[in-house]
Amino acid sequence: MPLTAIAYETEARPTNGTQIASKQPIASLTGVTKRYGNALALDRLNLSLHPGEIVALLGPNGAGKSTAIKLLLGLIAPTSGATRVFGSDPREAATRNRVGAMLQISRITEMLKVREHLDLFRSYYPNPLPTADILRIAQLQGIEDRLFGQLSGGQRQRVLFALALCGNPDLIFLDEPTVGMDIEARRGLWAEIRVLAAMGKTVLLTTHYLEEADALADRIIVINKGRVICEGTPAEIKRNSGGRRIRCRTSLSSELLRALPTVTGVEHHGEATIVTAVNAEEVVREMLLRDETLSGLEIASPALEDAFLALTKA
Numbered sequence: 450m451p452l453t454a455i456a457y458e459t460e461a462r463p464t465n466g467t468q469i470a471s472k473q474p475i476a477s478l479t480g481v482t483k484r485y486g487n488a489l490a491l492d493r494l495n496l497s498l499h500p501g502e503i504v505a506l507l508g509p510n511g512a513g514k515s516t517a518i519k520l521l522l523g524l525i526a527p528t529s530g531a532t533r534v535f536g537s538d539p540r541e542a543a544t545r546n547r548v549g550a551m552l553q554i555s556r557i558t559e560m561l562k563v564r565e566h567l568d569l570f571r572s573y574y575p576n577p578l579p580t581a582d583i584l585r586i587a588q589l590q591g592i593e594d595r596l597f598g599q600l601s602g603g604q605r606q607r608v609l610f611a612l613a614l615c616g617n618p619d620l621i622f623l624d625e626p627t628v629g630m631d632i633e634a635r636r637g638l639w640a641e642i643r644v645l646a647a648m649g650k651t652v653l654l655t656t657h658y659l660e661e662a663d664a665l666a667d668r669i670i671v672i673n674k675g676r677v678i679c680e681g682t683p684a685e686i687k688r689n690s691g692g693r694r695i696r697c698r699t700s701l702s703s704e705l706l707r708a709l710p711t712v713t714g715v716e717h718h719g720e721a722t723i724v725t726a727v728n729a730e731e732v733v734r735e736m737l738l739r740d741e742t743l744s745g746l747e748i749a750s751p752a753l754e755d756a757f758l759a760l761t762k763a
């Protein structure tokens with residue numbers, strides 16, 4: 450069966466965070482180590498996915514993201530540790546019928562029309578999603594009778610996305626789904642992924658676009674060198690990675706600013722001083738008490754990109 454032809458029948462589920470937290474995971478890696486020869490790809494990794502959530506797996510090149518997805522798809526076996534999907538081994542046929550995947554390595558023939566590809570993939574499953582629904586969710590109306598080989602890069606990505614939905618899966622893996630797409634096409638696919646979540650499906654996506662994780666994910670798992678280094682909502686990840694930035698003009702010395710509670714960094718850019726602090730409000734209060742001339746005050750949350758770089762630079 451092609452890699453993308455893995456899927457399942459669904460029922461609506463809540464996406465509320467509290468309800469997610471109280472549910473049993475539907476997929477998990479527990480203490481999983483994966484070695485390729487001497488290369489350690491995953492190092493005692495723990496990861497779990499709960500019903501109805503969109504989870505983004507972030508990490509630099511070689512962090513182990515694709516390896517984690519391949520393990521959850523049952524395409525490779527762990528060196529040690531446990532992999533469970535819907536309570537079973539991911540290689541079992543019944544489990545594979547409940548999962549859909551869009552992988553970087555997906556290849557399909559250029560000589561079939563979009564509709565023919567969908568018909569073929571739908572035929573692999575006992576309860577496929579109706580073709581009209583797939584065309585609507587993946588925004589393929591109008592190009593369903595074109596040959597795959599005649600489509601643009603962005604349209605091809607949407608067809609591969611559509612193929613992952615054919616079996617009406619409850620759990621969907623998207624490995625770099627928007628790679629190579631321009632920002633408008635990327636935003637289009639984000640909207641389509643949100644439709645899936647609204648239908649109650651669980652989505653695990655890997656991405657290098659931090660904006661994508663920020664825009665889409667209920668939860669982000671950052672991995673580096675095969676280990677989870679941080680996990681939380683996009684807001685939590687930004688908050689926990691060194692705090693917010695205070696930009697102002699001040700006569701206070703760097704030494705004094707560094708000594709204020711929760712300050713994690715002080716930089717100077719021309720006339721501006723940038724103070725990074727976990728508790729920005731407290732630091733601003735202290736600064737105003739000490740410097741009557743303080744002006745040009747701005748407080749900003751760090752971009753996810755800053756948080757990511759801070760977390761993975763070690």
Ligand SMILES: Nc1ncnc2c1ncn2[C@@H]1O[C@H](COP(=O)(O)OP(=O)(O)OP(=O)(O)O)[C@@H](O)[C@H]1O
Pocket residue numbers: 485486488489490508509510511512513514515516517
């Ligand atoms: N088939 C393989 N044989 C040998 N080493 C491998 C194999 N697949 C992956 N690796 C190694 O395992 C580590 C994790 O690779 P993996 O592809 O899971 O990372 P990734 O986070 O998906 O990276 P990228 O963002 O570049 O796609 C890397 O060091 C990689 O070189």
